Amino acid sequence: MARVFDDLELGYVKEVLTSGRLGWQTGGMVTRFEGAFARLVGSRFAIARNSAMTALAQAVAVSGAGTGFEVICDPIVHFGGLAALWFNAVPRFVDVRRDTYLLDPEAVRANITPLTKALVVTNLWGLCAELDELRRICDEHGLFMIEDCAHNMGSCWKGQHAGTYGDLGAFSFQQGKHLPTGDGGMLTTDREDLYSKIYGEWAFSGESPQFMTLNFRMNEVTAAVGLGQVQRVMGYVEQYTRNLHRLNEAIGGCAWLGQRHVPSDARQAGYVWACTWEGDRYGLSLDRFKQVCNEIGLKINSGFAQLNAPAYHFDIFKGSTAYGEPDCPVRCPFYIAKSGYRYHEGMCPVAEDIIPRFLRLGLVQVSDEEGSRRAAMLQEAIHRMER
Ligand SMILES: Cc1ncc(COP(=O)(O)O)c(C=O)c1O
Structure with missing residues (x-):
């Protein structure tokens, strides 16, 4: 919308x-x-x-x-x-x-x-x-x-x-x-x-x-x-949330795309749809999946941010360069x-594992028609991978 x-x-x-x-x-x-x-x-x-x-x-x-x-x-x-x-x-x-x-x-x-x-x-x-x-x-x-x-x-x-x-x-x-x-x-x-x-x-x-x-x-x-x-x-949010559900439905039953868990105590609002790539556990290639999405015309984002790693890999944290003087604060x-405190690899093992696995689609300003189209493309990509 x-x-x-x-x-x-x-x-x-x-x-x-x-x-x-x-x-x-x-x-x-x-x-x-x-x-x-x-x-x-x-x-x-x-x-x-x-x-x-x-x-x-x-x-x-x-x-x-x-x-x-x-x-x-x-x-x-x-x-x-x-x-x-x-x-x-x-x-x-x-x-x-x-x-x-x-x-x-x-x-x-x-x-x-x-x-x-x-x-x-x-x-x-x-x-x-x-x-x-x-x-x-x-x-x-x-x-x-x-x-x-x-x-x-x-x-x-x-x-x-x-x-x-x-x-x-x-x-x-x-x-x-x-x-x-x-x-x-x-x-x-x-x-x-x-x-x-x-x-x-x-x-x-x-x-x-x-x-x-x-x-x-x-x-x-x-x-x-x-x-x-x-x-x-709230009208915008309802729209984005409908598309969030469409995308979740599209990957329903697919073992190698990990659906984000929404606890029963939560009401999620559509903003960014995300799941995790679990295809490596099934002998599937993420590069191949991205290529298939690309062929179909689905622009899916993978990983997160430039570093594709937790925030503590940023120099400003890891290198303590915030104030120009090394090690401050x-x-x-x-x-x-x-x-x-030391920032180091392995500090947040779950975040380190899942960030490169993220597959994401933005939901802001996506119409119902476009949301349905993207959900259909996602389903098609899954079928092509499983064929
Ligand atoms: C989780 C989160 N917090 C804070 C911000 C900062 O928002 P702003 O651009 O209004 O400063 C952003 C911006 O993208 C964000 O995604």
């Missing part, structure tokens, strides 16, 4: 331009967008930001994690790790479950150290991790819980929307996400203290911000587009509390 931007968004944008007040202000368009977003996901507060990345970084900042502390993150995407590094905390990558590709609560427990301050859990590709269990772990150990919900409009765990289990949830409105404003993001929280603290970032005319941060506010024009899109987004000689 193509996104719709019409008189609704134009009307809100016109309101902003006519008012002549384009910057954030109490009671303005940003506040209206925040209110509508909070109602949609069921959080007490929403705080509009200029991207999910800045939202995540600010979440780490208010968590108290920083110099000398560790933040537990997942290894498939790197955003949580980057946010931790930005505030000089050490990202500690923890393994995922093989069937859901999501953070494994047992692995989280096993990696908590006296330096652990926060957890960033990514609800990857429209599916929530075991958020109640992760919440329990955070409560038991006094950890601040941050949910990366960049892929999660409409996805729930035990009937509760993504972004409502963490102390903070971070959503993305970048062009490729469910709710597009060009760029933008939203923090969600039930904690009034965090809402006030984050809006206390304001650093002007001698006021001291309440914590170390920069200004990451959203402007009124972006919020005007968001206020229109927030009324449409991971083994910085100036820190009193030294993490001593």
Whole structure:
């Protein structure tokens, strides 16, 4: 489904331009967008930001994690790790479950150290991790819980929307996400203290911000587009989710394509469809499968990101090059509390195994007709491999 931007968004944008007040202000368009977003996901507060990345970084900042502390993150995407590094905390990558590709609560427990301050859990590709269990772990150990919900409009765990289990949830409105404003993001929280603290970032005319941060506010024009899109987004999500189910059905019964497990407590929202290549266990060649897909006209993505490996293989983590000085912050000689943490091969064996096995198709902006066509092509590719 193509996104719709019409008189609704134009009307809100016109309101902003006519008012002549384009910057954030109490009671303005940003506040209206925040209110509508909070109602949609069921959080007490929403705080509009200029991207999910800045939202995540600010979440780490208010968590108290920083110099000398560790933040537990997942290894498939790197955003949580980057946010931790930005505030000089050490990202500690923890393994995922093989069937859901999501953070494994047992692995989280096993990696908590006296330096652990926060957890960033990514609800990857429209599916929530075991958020109640992760919440329990955070409560038991006094950890601040941050949910990366960049892929999660409409996805729930035990009937509760993504972004409502963490102390903070971070959503993305970048062009490729469910709710597009060009760029933008939203923090969600039930904690009034965090809402006030984050809006206390304001650093002007001698006021001291309440914590170390920069200004990451959203402007009124972006919020005007968001206020229109927030009324449409669940329609988009339904569309993408129908195609997700079509693709899952297409591989049903195929032993050598591993279907992603959706726990009964989860409601997955269509964002990216993914399965794992298990053909090597059946004497089949992945290159041959990709060639067959190509011949049929199905553009399937394999693996993930350029490295095709967990995020800790990025130089910025492995080489500790974030601040130009080698080893900062991971083994910085100036820190009193030294993490001593080392990024190494074999650290997250499940993530290392499954990332090169991923086969993925994007679902955003794919029509029902195109989704059905792709599902039929996927089935045809399976038949050709088995012929
Ligand atoms: C899981 C995840 N988190 C965070 C981000 C960052 O979002 P933004 O582009 O809004 O900063 C992305 C962007 O693709 C993402 O996929």
